[in-house]
Amino acid sequence: MEKTVTLQDSGAIDTQTLDINIGPQHPSTHGVFRMNMKLDGETVVSLKPVMGYLHRNHEQIAENMFYLGSMPYTDRLDYFNSMTNNFVYALTVEKLAQIEVPERADYIRVIMSELTRLVNHVSVTGFLLNDLGAFFTPVLYAFRERERILDIFEEVSGARMMCNYFRFGGVKYDLSGEALVAIKDVVSRFPKFLDEYEKLLTKNEILCMRCQNVGILSPELAISASITGPMLRASGVNYDIRKVDNYSIYDRFKFRVPLGKVGDVYDRYYVRILEMRESLKILEQALKEIPAGEIMAKKMAPFVKAPRNFKPPLGESYARVEAPKGELGIYIVSDGTPQPWRYHVRAPSFINLTILEDLCVGHKVADAVVILGSVDIVLGEVDR
Amino acid sequence: MKAEDIRAKLEKNVPSAKIKVVRDSLLVENPADLHNVVLALKSDSDLRLDYLSSLTASDFVDYLETVYHLYSIDKRIGPVVLRVRVKRDNPKIPSLVAIYRGAEFQEREAYDTYGITYEGHPDLRRIFMWEGFEGFPMRKDYEQEDSETLDKDDIEWLDRNGVKVPDEMRQKALNPPAPAEDKPATPPAS
Amino acid sequence: MGLTQNATVVDDGLKSELSKKGIVVTTMNELYNWGRRSSIWPMQFGLACCAIEMIATACARYDIARFGAELFRASPRQSDLMIVAGTVTKKMTPQVVRLYNQMAEPKYLITMGACSIAGGPFIDGYNVLRGIDRFIPVDVHLPGCPPRPEALLYGLMELQKKIDSQVIEKTEWYQKGLTREFPIPELGPRGLVPKFNPEVWQPREVDHRKERYGQPIVIRRKAKAPDLDAAPAPPRPAAAKPQPTQPPKPTV
Numbered sequence: 001m002e003k004t005v006t007l008q009d010s011g012a013i014d015t016q017t018l019d020i021n022i023g024p025q026h027p028s029t030h031g032v033f034r035m036n037m038k039l040d041g042e043t044v045v046s047l048k049p050v051m052g053y054l055h056r057n058h059e060q061i062a063e064n065m066f067y068l069g070s071m072p073y074t075d076r077l078d079y080f081n082s083m084t085n086n087f088v089y090a091l092t093v094e095k096l097a098q099i100e101v102p103e104r105a106d107y108i109r110v111i112m113s114e115l116t117r118l119v120n121h122v123s124v125t126g127f128l129l130n131d132l133g134a135f136f137t138p139v140l141y142a143f144r145e146r147e148r149i150l151d152i153f154e155e156v157s158g159a160r161m162m163c164n165y166f167r168f169g170g171v172k173y174d175l176s177g178e179a180l181v182a183i184k185d186v187v188s189r190f191p192k193f194l195d196e197y198e199k200l201l202t203k204n205e206i207l208c209m210r211c212q213n214v215g216i217l218s219p220e221l222a223i224s225a226s227i228t229g230p231m232l233r234a235s236g237v238n239y240d241i242r243k244v245d246n247y248s249i250y251d252r253f254k255f256r257v258p259l260g261k262v263g264d265v266y267d268r269y270y271v272r273i274l275e276m277r278e279s280l281k282i283l284e285q286a287l288k289e290i291p292a293g294e295i296m297a298k299k300m301a302p303f304v305k306a307p308r309n310f311k312p313p314l315g316e317s318y319a320r321v322e323a324p325k326g327e328l329g330i331y332i333v334s335d336g337t338p339q340p341w342r343y344h345v346r347a348p349s350f351i352n353l354t355i356l357e358d359l360c361v362g363h364k365v366a367d368a369v370v371i372l373g374s375v376d377i378v379l380g381e382v383d384r
Numbered sequence: 385m386k387a388e389d390i391r392a393k394l395e396k397n398v399p400s401a402k403i404k405v406v407r408d409s410l411l412v413e414n415p416a417d418l419h420n421v422v423l424a425l426k427s428d429s430d431l432r433l434d435y436l437s438s439l440t441a442s443d444f445v446d447y448l449e450t451v452y453h454l455y456s457i458d459k460r461i462g463p464v465v466l467r468v469r470v471k472r473d474n475p476k477i478p479s480l481v482a483i484y485r486g487a488e489f490q491e492r493e494a495y496d497t498y499g500i501t502y503e504g505h506p507d508l509r510r511i512f513m514w515e516g517f518e519g520f521p522m523r524k525d526y527e528q529e530d531s532e533t534l535d536k537d538d539i540e541w542l543d544r545n546g547v548k549v550p551d552e553m554r555q556k557a558l559n560p561p562a563p564a565e566d567k568p569a570t571p572p573a574s
Numbered sequence: 575m576g577l578t579q580n581a582t583v584v585d586d587g588l589k590s591e592l593s594k595k596g597i598v599v600t601t602m603n604e605l606y607n608w609g610r611r612s613s614i615w616p617m618q619f620g621l622a623c624c625a626i627e628m629i630a631t632a633c634a635r636y637d638i639a640r641f642g643a644e645l646f647r648a649s650p651r652q653s654d655l656m657i658v659a660g661t662v663t664k665k666m667t668p669q670v671v672r673l674y675n676q677m678a679e680p681k682y683l684i685t686m687g688a689c690s691i692a693g694g695p696f697i698d699g700y701n702v703l704r705g706i707d708r709f710i711p712v713d714v715h716l717p718g719c720p721p722r723p724e725a726l727l728y729g730l731m732e733l734q735k736k737i738d739s740q741v742i743e744k745t746e747w748y749q750k751g752l753t754r755e756f757p758i759p760e761l762g763p764r765g766l767v768p769k770f771n772p773e774v775w776q777p778r779e780v781d782h783r784k785e786r787y788g789q790p791i792v793i794r795r796k797a798k799a800p801d802l803d804a805a806p807a808p809p810r811p812a813a814a815k816p817q818p819t820q821p822p823k824p825t826v
Contacts, residue, residue, distance in 0.1 A: 024669055027618050027648045031625070032666055052512035053666040054622055056689075057699030059497075060522060064698065064794050073695065079623035136632075143633040161626065161720060223457055226436050226486025239457045314800055315407070318438065318453055318463060329438050331451065335800030346438035346453075354489050380622055383512060383663075406803050444799040513701065514665055518763040521700045524799075528700050528791050529764045532777045538768035545757040549772050 017045055020365075024053045028131050028369045031379030035356075035368070042364045047357045051350075054383040062343040067093055068168065068307035070343065074330075075162040077345060078381040080123060083109075083116040083153070084323040086166035091247060092319040092330040093168045097312040102294040105170035106249045111183065111286050112156070112165065113321070114279040118190065119149050120324035121230075121272040121279075122197075124376045128269060129201070131373035132210050138201075145193050148186050155179045168310070169297030180287065187283045194276060202270065211266035215359040215371035218263060225355045228348050229326025230275060231375060234260035234267035241322040252289070253282045265374040311338050325349050325376055345384055349377035390431070390464060397424040409451070409465035415477045418468055422483055425454065425464065432458045436484035441494035443524045448475045448500055470500065479505040497522035533557070603742050610654075610680070611642070611737040614730070617653035618646040619673065622660025624687040624720040631723040641730050650676040655733070657726075661689035661696055662703045664766050668758050674710045675755045679747035682737075684714045684729050691715050697783075698792050700765070708770035710756050 023034030032053035038045040058077065062070040074089045075082035087109055094101065101109075126142030150160045156179050157165035157172065165172050201207055217227070222235045232239055240257045242250040258274035260267030296304065303310040314336045320329035326348025333342035352375050359375075360368040387405045394403055394410070401417035403410050412418050425433045433454040441450050447469045455462030468477050479502035480487040491502040492511040499520035502508060510517060519526055534542075534549070534557045542549050592599050600608075620628060631638045638644050647653040650673045662670055674683065685706055688694030693704040706712065713736060716729040746752060756774065759766045770776075784790050 024666060025619055025673060032621055052510075052514070052701075053663060053669075054661060055512035055663055055665065055701045056622075056661045056696040057521075057701055058696075060700060061696065061698055064792055076623055076695070079626055139629070140634050143630060144635070147630070147633075147635050160722065161623065221485065223434055224485045225488075226484065237457060244460050314802075316802060318465070320437065327437065329453070331438060331440055331453070333442060333800060333802070335796070335798075337796065339794055339796075341796070341800050342440075342442040344438070344440040344442070346440075350493075351486055351489060354486055446799065512665075514761045516761060516763060524796070526700070528793065529769075530790060531704055531765065531769050532781060532790060534769060534772070537762065541760070541767050542757075542772070547757060547768075547771060547773050550776070553772060553776075 015041055022369075023050075029372065030127065030377055033372075033377065033379055033382065035372070037360075037365065037368065039365060042366075044360045044363055044365060044368050047360045047368065049353055049356055051353075051379075051383050054379045056380075056383070058345065058384045059343050063340055066308045066338045067310050067312065067340065068303075070340075071166065072162065072164040074345075075164055076380055077347065077384060078323065078325060078328070078349070078378045079161060080120045080378060081116045081324050082161060082163045083112040083165060084321055084328060086163065087113050087248075088319055088321045088323070088328045088330050090166040090168055091321065092317050092332050093312060095319050096315060096317040096332055096334055097168065097299075097310075099169040099297050099299050101170055101248075101297055103249075103291050104174075104293040105295045105297075107286055107290040108156075108171050108175050108295065109166065109248055110250065110253075111175075111283060111290070112153075112163075112171075114283050114286070115149050115152065115183070115186075117279045117324045118276055119146050120376075121276050122146060124324075124373075125197070125201075125269060125272060128265075128370070128373040128376075129207070131369050132207065141193075141197065145190070148189075152179060152182050152186060155182060167296065167300070168303075169300035170295045174295050175290075180290075183283070184287055187280055187287065190280055191277070194273065198273060202273070207269075208266065210367075210370060211269060211374075212264055213262070214265045214363060214367050215374065216262060216264045217355065217359060221355060221358065222263070226351050227326070227355065228352070229322070229324070229376075230271045231268055231326065231352055233257060234271045235263035236260055241320055241327055245320070247319070247321060250282075253285045255279075255281050265370055268374040268376075308338055311336055316342075320346070323348060325378065325381070326352055345381075347381040347384060349375070350382045350384070353377060353382060387464075390425075393428065393430075394421060394424060397428070406467065409467050411467050411469065413469075415468050415470055418466070418480075419478050419483070421466070422452075422454075422480060425466075426483060430459070431461065431464070432456045433462065433464055434458060435462075436480065436486045436490075437463060439480070439487050439490040439494065441498040441500050441522075443498060443522065444469075445524055446472070448472055448498055450477055450494060450500060452480070475500045476503055477501070478503050479508075481505055496520070499523065604738075606742055607738050607740060611734040613645075614641075614643040614655045614682070614733070614737075615645045615647050615653045616643055616655040616657050617650055617673070617677070618648045619650075619656060620659050621662060621666065622687075622689065624659035624690075627720045627723055628657055628659045628686065628726060631726045636723040636727065638727065638730070641727065641734070643730055650674075651678060653677060654680065655682045655684065657684045657686050658690040658706050659686040659720075661687075661694065662706045663699075663701045664703050665701060665761065667703050667706075667709065667766055668761065670706060671709050671756055671758045675758070679754065680745065681754070682713045682733055683710060684716055684726075684733060685712050686716045686718075686721055686726060686729070688717055688719045691717060694719055703766070705775075708775045709759060711754075711774055 018039045020037050023029040024032040034050040036048040058073055074085040077085045122142045122145050126139040129138035153163050154160050157163040217235045219235045219237045222232050236259050238257055255278045258271050260271050312334045316333045318331045320327050328348055329346035331344040332340045335341040359371045387408050391403050391405055398420045401421050402413040412421055425431055433456050435455045435457045437455050438453040450468045452466040453463040491505050494500050495508055496510045496512050534553050536557055539554055539557045589599050685691050690706050693702050696702045697704055714729045714733050718725050
């Protein structure tokens with residue numbers, strides 16, 4: 001980094017702005033994201049995000065694919081949270097074709113998406129600390145817990161990451177007794193891990209100094225910029241789609257929506273920790289209440305063996321869920337053929353990036369990296 | 385609130401706008417009215433649609449469409465679906481960035497993939513594809529390139545960079561065979 | 575490249591006989607390769623989903639450090655191995671090729687996952703490169719979507735075998751005048767220019783996709799657009815969810 005410096009008589013240094021480029025190959029951009037920054041000294045003057053380095057045409061492929069064929073592709077949107085991605089796609093098509101889901105399947109779905117939330121939040125905190133300079137150790141802790149949950153996913157769906165588990169009208173496999181025991185085991189162990197994690201982090205002085213009052217997002221801007229998820233709630237806006245839409249069976253569970261006060265990086269970190277605790281509450285209730293019964297809607301029985309024959313009626317539908325990163329929505333226009341006419345994903349991490357510049361301007365470069373870490377993006381979803 | 389009720393409300397508040405109910409959604413027939421309609425919906429005391437959830441374009445061959453899903457965080461209602469239709473050649477729709485910041489990237493995405501120009505957008509550039517990319521790849525008539533055969537441009541580029549090109553490839557690229565009679569594409573065996 | 579044993583290997587019987595007496599006999603070549611294969615420094619370079627499995631491989635459970643490859647370097651100048659973990663899009667290709675060019679010899683490349691091998695599930699996309707081997711040579715192909723961490727470890731072991739089979743005097747990067755730099759493609763109006771580097775990769779004689787689907791790119795052209803205006807409105811409002819009719823029954 002070179003720049004011209006002229007010493008003036010007063011002793012003040014006259015500086016010029018400097019353009020730097022971070023990414024697309026950079027360890028702190030969480031993938032292939034790129035930021036073009038203008039710096040004054042070390043302070044960010046402007047920041048232009050550049051994306052598209054992982055634009056792999058999910059929408060185009062889905063429009064040429066039979067409906068169920070897109071289910072595994074949704075796994076690869078936000079590859080940390082394949083279950084919630086499956087969830088929203090299943091919900092959208094169920095809304096389109098008016099399929100009722102059996103109760104047990106609903107419970108399994110909720111259990112899986114809350115486990116996913118644990119996976120995501122624990123990993124993102126690990127990566128956030130990685131960005132703060134705590135190189136890799138927090139990630140090791142986070143991934144230890146993540147592996148435990150991935151074992152459950154593997155048990156129920158057959159795959160660690162890309163579960164492809166949900167079907168229109170239910171789920172693919174029933175939850176076995178062993179899987180339930182394993183989930184209960186994880187749920188009973190997890191609070192202990194969270195306590196340990198929090199003991200190391202929450203009141204850690206370095207974390208507090210680096211995160212508090214950095215990248216403050218005001219609630220007005222957050223709402224206007226369509227920010228969703230933990231980021232919105234960290235700014236103090238009480239909006240959780242699980243509560244608002246009551247999709248699936250979320251109205252049966254008692255849980256609270258953690259809110260932040262300031263809207264800085266620290267709040268975003270802490271809201272995620274609290275959300276994990278709330279997810280555990282939901283999991284406990286769901287595991288207690290899960291009924292026996294069918295896992296697949298009767299209406300969908302003919303399409304289990306021949307999914308290519310599935311043709312939803314002419315129409316459109318938009319469904320959304322509270323994915324761990326925010327509001328994940330899918331919009332489908334069906335023309336009555338086996339392929340959708342239009343398929344669009346409303347990706348939370350893509351839209352949450354809108355205000356990245358507003359958050360970073362005025363902070364140092366090192367803080368910009370941390371702010372990006374707290375936005376919690378996954379490039380598979382940003383670029384789709 | 386039903387789409388019909390909202391339409392009645394809008395007729396009162398924005399008398400100039402022509403609005404049709406299509407299924408559950410409101411079709412703003414003249415794109416120029418969109419701004420006023422959205423402002424009216426946002427400031428309406430019953431609706432207060434302060435949150436633009438999703439903005440997406442789609443291609444209906446005869447026309448291009450942009451669909452807006454609006455919600456209210458305050459009143460917890462929604463979605464109110466707005467749609468705007470424009471002609472395929474020279475499609476122009478007013479931008480909503482001034483009202484909802486969240487439209488910024490989504491409009492850029494729709495511009496990139498469908499080529500709809502959002503007038504008044506502060507920075508309307510391609511977002512996923514690179515500058516210099518031609519065509520709008522999500523449109524239904526977009527022809528994807530064949531990535532198995534080299535073109536004339538490729539041969540020129542390879543020659544410039546000193547890469548050896550096999551003779552048959554060069555012949556094929558410089559004298560492309562006449563396009564074979566179009567056989568209807570067969571769908572994959574299910 | 576065949577995984578043949580070195581020509582200069584000391585007779586195995588003699589070697590084990592001596593090692594019982596506490597004498598280690600080796601060749602310069604073996605020692606050199608042992609050193610190289612036990613300290614492969616991969617590049618910290620993730621593209622997509624597979625990168626997460628790559629991180630999982632580096633974490634405690636799978637622990638890539640057991641194979642000496644735990645030191646993920648962020649700079650291509652310091653790394654020996656590039657793991658192309660994820661879909662390579664056309665927009666990203668110039669960067670990937672440039673990064674490979676920037677790596678110092680000896681350099682190796684593992685393509686991790688179906689996408690980087692041949693486009694994988696995203697092969698039909700307009701912005702997806704059908705395999706990074708169109709521009710740079712690949713040492714180990716690692717199929718899977720995504721490959722499990724065990725698979726990555728296996729791929730690394732295969733690479734170690736390959737390193738073991740190399741002979742110092744004959745290795746490419748010690749030959750005079752040889753630079754393994756590959757021209758960086760440019761972003762053109764419809765895709766990459768050129769579409770592939772014929773010195774590195776050439777299309778197969780038979781296009782299996784064309785045989786199976788009748789066209790190299792699966793795009794379904796629909797004759798008619800749906801007329802949403804004519805479609806009947808859905809019977810229930812979009813936002814509402816059916817309420818549970820009865821309280822849930824707990825089970826064991």
